[in-house]
Amino acid sequence: MNYPQYRRMRKLVHECCNYDNGNCILLDDGEECVCVQSISYSLLCKWFRCAVLPLDRPLETALLFQEELKRCVVCGQSFLPGSNRAKYCKLCAKKIHRGQKTASDRKRRLLCGQLEAKKP
Structure with missing residues (x-):
């Protein structure tokens, strides 16, 4: 300590x-x-x-929990992961997952023709 x-x-x-x-x-x-x-x-x-x-x-x-701590990829803060795949602390995970979902939805809408492709 x-x-x-x-x-x-x-x-x-x-x-x-x-x-x-x-x-x-x-x-x-x-x-x-x-x-x-x-x-x-x-x-x-x-x-x-x-x-x-x-x-x-x-x-x-x-x-x-010193041995089990991980560092957040985004902010660098130490956090106790819920699984071995966790990369982000709770605050950053919320922001990252929201961004990933937005990008996924945008791609899905673009592929089904709901959105028009950007014109150059």
Whole structure:
């Protein structure tokens, strides 16, 4: 985890229901115990990983799915692919597929005679 990711993670720690003024309620056995997630550069707390980290999807993806990430061909942003053929992130995929459908429809209409060919 790099420093910017660490800072984003530290902000999320305060959203945890077990966080109480720097202490962890789950680890409290009569004596106050410092929240391990708030002082660590790695993901140690299972509760934080399952319940709090999904609140920040980009951070979760960057930390948990590093081996499975791909880069979008259009914008270069990292994304978690739904299949092994995925080339675009969700935003770019929507734009690319819309353009491909438009081109396909235009070609189909041109071939069946609905549209006239451009005159030189």
